[in-house]
Amino acid sequence: xxxxxxxxxxxxxxxxxxxxxxxxxxxxxxxxxxxxxxxxxxxxxxxxxxxxxxxxxxxxxxxxxxxxxxxxxxxxxxxxxxxxxxxxxxxxxxxxxxxxxxxxxxxxxxxxxxxxxxxxxxxxxxxxxxxxxxxxxxxxxxxxxxxxxxxxxxxxxxxxxxxxxxxxxxxxxxxxxxxxxxxxxxxxxxxxxxxxxxxxxxxxxxxxxxxxxxxxxxxxxxxxxxxxxxxxxxxxxxxxxxxxxxxxxxxxxxxxxxxxxxxxxxxxxxxxxxxxxxxxxxxxxxxxxxxxxxxxxxxxxxxxxxxxxxxxxxxxxxxxxxxxxxxxxxxxxxxxxxxxxxxxxxxxxxxxxxxxxxxxxxxxxxxxxxxxxxxxxxxxxxxxxxxxxxxxxxxxxxxxxxxxxxxxxxxxxxxxxxxxxxxxxxxxxxxxxxxxxxxxxxxxxxxxxxxxxxxxxxxxxxxxxxxxxxxxxxxxxxxxxxxxxxxxxxxxxxxxxxxxxxxxxxxxxxxxxxxxxxxxxxxxxxxxxxxxxxxxxxxxxxxxxxxxxxxxxxxxxxxxxxxxxxxxxxxxxxxxxxxxxxxxx
Numbered sequence: 001x002x003x004x005x006x007x008x009x010x011x012x013x014x015x016x017x018x019x020x021x022x023x024x025x026x027x028x029x030x031x032x033x034x035x036x037x038x039x040x041x042x043x044x045x046x047x048x049x050x051x052x053x054x055x056x057x058x059x060x061x062x063x064x065x066x067x068x069x070x071x072x073x074x075x076x077x078x079x080x081x082x083x084x085x086x087x088x089x090x091x092x093x094x095x096x097x098x099x100x101x102x103x104x105x106x107x108x109x110x111x112x113x114x115x116x117x118x119x120x121x122x123x124x125x126x127x128x129x130x131x132x133x134x135x136x137x138x139x140x141x142x143x144x145x146x147x148x149x150x151x152x153x154x155x156x157x158x159x160x161x162x163x164x165x166x167x168x169x170x171x172x173x174x175x176x177x178x179x180x181x182x183x184x185x186x187x188x189x190x191x192x193x194x195x196x197x198x199x200x201x202x203x204x205x206x207x208x209x210x211x212x213x214x215x216x217x218x219x220x221x222x223x224x225x226x227x228x229x230x231x232x233x234x235x236x237x238x239x240x241x242x243x244x245x246x247x248x249x250x251x252x253x254x255x256x257x258x259x260x261x262x263x264x265x266x267x268x269x270x271x272x273x274x275x276x277x278x279x280x281x282x283x284x285x286x287x288x289x290x291x292x293x294x295x296x297x298x299x300x301x302x303x304x305x306x307x308x309x310x311x312x313x314x315x316x317x318x319x320x321x322x323x324x325x326x327x328x329x330x331x332x333x334x335x336x337x338x339x340x341x342x343x344x345x346x347x348x349x350x351x352x353x354x355x356x357x358x359x360x361x362x363x364x365x366x367x368x369x370x371x372x373x374x375x376x377x378x379x380x381x382x383x384x385x386x387x388x389x390x391x392x393x394x395x396x397x398x399x400x401x402x403x404x405x406x407x408x409x410x411x412x413x414x415x416x417x418x419x420x421x422x423x424x425x426x427x428x429x430x431x432x433x434x435x436x437x438x439x440x441x442x443x444x445x446x447x448x449x450x451x452x453x454x455x456x457x458x459x460x461x462x463x464x465x466x467x468x469x470x471x472x473x474x475x476x477x478x479x480x481x482x483x484x485x486x487x488x489x490x491x492x493x494x495x496x497x498x499x500x501x502x503x504x505x506x507x508x509x510x511x512x513x514x515x516x517x518x519x520x521x522x523x524x525x526x527x528x529x530x531x532x533x534x535x536x537x538x539x540x541x542x543x544x545x546x547x548x549x550x551x552x553x554x555x556x557x558x559x560x561x562x563x564x565x566x567x568x569x570x571x572x573x574x575x576x577x578x579x580x581x582x583x584x585x
Contacts (some may be wrong), residue, residue: 001234002214006182006207008227009193011532013245014180014202015238018231019158020211021165030103038096045091045102048142053082055138059113067199070301070318082135087113103143110136127186134166148335154178159220161211165192175199180222180227184208200532204229247567255535259290263538266545271520273538274330274528283331285531290538293329293389294322295528296454296506300336309373315380323388330389332454333381334372334433334503335406337363337395355525363396368405378413385425393454397432397439403449435459435507440488447499455492457507461496462484475493480509481565486556488523492495493523504528514569516540517576521553536577543576 003282033041045353056078064072077389081087087109094105114129114136141512154174160181163168170192173181178201186192196203202224214220214231221230221241230237263271283294286489302310303320322331367374384390394406407430417424435456447453457480462468464484467477479485489505496503506528509515513536516527520541529537559565 001237002210002231004207004210004229004231005185006204006227006229007193009186009222010196010199010201010203011201011225012202012222013224013241013248014095014159014220014222015245016157016159016179016220017242018214018220019154019160019178020214021160022161031101032099033101034097035099038099041095041102042092044143045095045106047140049082049088051142052135052138053079056082063157068279070279070281078131078135081132092495103140106143107136107289110139128163130166130186131191133164134169137166139505144536159222159346160437161220162212170196170199173199173201175201180204180220180224182220182222184209184211191320203456251536255539256289258539258542259288259535261290262292263541265520265541265549266543267547269520269546271541272504272526273534273541274506274526275531275534276511277322277531280318282531283322283325286534287325289531289534291326291531291534293326294331295504295526296364296393297322297331297333299336300338301331303336303338310376312376312380316378316383319380319384319390320387323384323390327388330391332391332393332431333384334393334395334454335364335377335381336367337502338366364394364402364406365396367394368402368409371409374409375413375416378410379417379424380427382410382413382417382424383422386423390425391429391452392430393429393433393452395433396455396459397446398436399438400442400445400449403432403446407449433506434492435463437464437488440492443492443495444498447495447501450501452502452504453492453496454504454506455489456507457485457489457509459510460488460507464488479562479566480512480515481569482562483560483565485566486518489519490522497523502526513537513540513577514566514573517544517549517552518556518569520544520546521549521551540576541571543581548575 056075060072060075060079063075072345079145090109091102091105094100094108095553098105100108100348103170110132113418114132117132118126118128120126154177157179159176160173160178161183162181163184164186165181165183165417170181179198180202182203183192183205184207193203193205204222204224204227207229210229212232218232219238221228221233221237223229223241230241233241265271272292273290274293275283275289276296276298277283277286278298278301283297286294290408297319299315299318302314319331319333361369367377378392381390381512392410394403397406410430412426414426429451431452432439432442432446432450433456434446434453435458437460439446440455440460443453461478461480461482465477465479465482467474493503503524504510504526505519505524508530510519510527511529511533513533515542516537519527527537552569555568556565559568
């Protein structure tokens, strides 16, 4: 039995036979052609490009039909790159002047672009190189007449294992038969990971080399929640995961039957459970699962796969789509959190020379540096506010002057809209993310000027504990249960209560069931969680009293170590999700 670990990018448990995709190596049989053959070879190149263009267009239509326009934009970006006159001219020049074959010229040009992306020192851009390799494979396949076995042709349940899956391959997965997929490379910000989450297929990326240890048809277990892959499980392990799988199905069915209605503790304390979304289409997923609204709309994903600047109308229509799912409930629009792991093509020049993007120009700093970009989004949000309960939230605020400067830009936009006679909501609440230690330490001062707080625990934890949550070598230091983190949370909760403003947690910590009783006991009354977590968080709330939660919070203060706190919280989880009610496996 082989156990491997990677990054879980889509939760769930799958058990099935392995479908192993080997690394596709096309052998280019001829590097050079005669001078007289140049024009005919260029014609062959254009014929192959046209065929690839047709395939990508079909994938774009498929993605739009099943996932929505924002996901289809990934393939629109592929089309834009493939049709780039500069790219085509470079390949043609190699064929005409250096007498290279179309296959060799295409590989040389495309791999140079991919290598440049990989050498920029940024994880997000390095992952975009996979998109170029995808185009290279497709082009070579048509030039050479070779065909990789299509994943869409799978006709029996399988777990797909690959060195990497391109966005086009992911979009073509037959969801009836592909139960999960695992890749050796990749990260949580890749297009493939985003598509996996939208398809709600269990998926793990970044496992490392393991394909040579797996045979086709060998039984595989994929635990997308824990990022664990088990190859050739023994009987005990297999039975354990089958029980977990059955338990999960029972739990989901039961929870889904109870999503309607408010989440209240047994003694009547109202707790609000909102949803986190990346794309407008996900708002409907949250509504179906019983969300009280949208607590975090990460608007930077509007730029995902886009090679052009988004217009005010693009933003406005996207916001209206979300509002339509929650016409009378809060929709919190977080302004662009660009930088680090989410860089649109139109902004790449801004980040090219930053050695440490997490501590560089990102989020609100980018918006204040590029006011046209910022004002475009604010105009759309203020206009959308006429149609629903829209609220604006600034990310990565680290100082009072920064927050005041951002609010001044809002007032400037008010004046512009007023002068133009465009309807907008003047009294729209303006809040801020608390995800930098300085903001948590200054919470009392910020609470006097902000309409609400939303705590982004993902960044707050990594900045406080100096542990990059995406780096496996320091992942053991990244722990939401660390006493220092809980101390900062208590400080923010107290500041919010004293000033009479609502406080929400929208980071991954709020979606983790074991932290729900603790956070309520510490004073939290608003959660914003992933769509899949909404039903279980609501049910946990209904299974506890406020006194239960306060008892948990008091007990935690007696522990000095994060591991002891985490162990205690895992034990308490059984009180609020009992096995006889929700079999845990």
